[in-house]
Amino acid sequence: MTKFDGSEAALVHRHLHSHMPSDPALRVKALESLVVERGMVASETLDAWVEAYSEHIGPKRGAHVVARAWLDTSYRVRLLEDASEAIKEFGFEGHATGDLVAVANSDKAHNMVVCTLCSCYPFSILGMSPAWYKSSEYRARAVREPRQVLQEFGVDLPADTAVHVWDSTALQRYIVIPERPAGTDGWDENQLAAIVTRNSMIGTQRMLSLGPV
Template sequence: MTSSYDSKKITEIHQHLHSELPSDPALRVKALESLLVEKGMVDSTAVDAWIDLYAEEIGPKRGARVVARAWTDPAFKARLMADGTAAISEFGYQGHATGHLVAVENTDKVHNLVVCTLCSCYPFSLLGMSPGWYKSQEYRSRAVRDPRGVLKEFGIDLAGDVEVRVWDSTAELRYLVVPQRPAGTETLGEEALAALVTRNSMIGTDRHLKAGA
């Protein structure tokens, strides 16, 4: 199905959104999709395909591959830390959501946490669909005011001597947390290592990855 842009239709849809869509975000999205499909502006099959692509095919798998390469290749890790955008382009990963990518590394004494305080900017081309909590007002505000409290709710109880660094994403700047490599994984290859990397660990709400997890 071929969709075409019609400014008059878009104006009508915009007015409809403000007058009739429900307040719940999930219901608003569904209502918006139904309205656009009804008016011939969107192909529902294409929408489903994109959702499947980011939820299942891309998901956090791309980011996990980048992390695994950083764990196993010191030269790549140096390039990633120096220029994240250029480094991930070696995988063919490019796009607006990662056009200005900064990689930050967890260590024994540093833990990194990513948030977007203004909206929900997120490197979706690396991590797939953003989790609901990442977009919530509570996370966006508390991650800055009380990062240790937020991390504790995710099961991360940091020692007092571990520094927490909070990074605020913007429309032009995205962050990727490089988690620490789990102990006991010295013999694993990149593919097996990538399977250990979680989406949350690349946001910073997961810290202790485990071999065989």
């Protein structure tokens, strides 16, 4: 007669479920299967969009905009004057950046972006917005107590550094241009873009890490 070992069964159960995708991932997969099965979209098209947002769009586009602004003073001026026009030089224009405004950090000013009404976001240059950006807590507290919110992100600002909070809307969205870190003299655009993060372009990160050099 086969002997049942409860401990071993529980171990096997945990092992199997550790390799299962999360519930949201399963739901997404089920929806994907349905729309492909019904001929609403080709699986190749879905794969192309996923690759575009994960490998090409994402925050990598915005990072190159920032890096160009660090390297090219004339481009920085154009970007701060009319960001929507300036990013066309990269071919990044789109519905989500039709009325884009660039705001620059300095040693005396820090900028942070929020959308208090919903979650408007320049996804065509920053990729998909993070979950916390869409949360009601961030949307409410970012305008009410920005310094405390920034501290929770690990950003401790001197008392004499002004904090400017920009409220995105469907008609106007923002990108923060962080300060260029010291020690990056001689770096090219690709090297600089590699250290620019999504959070720094939202304004919930101030110091950028140079990484291994």
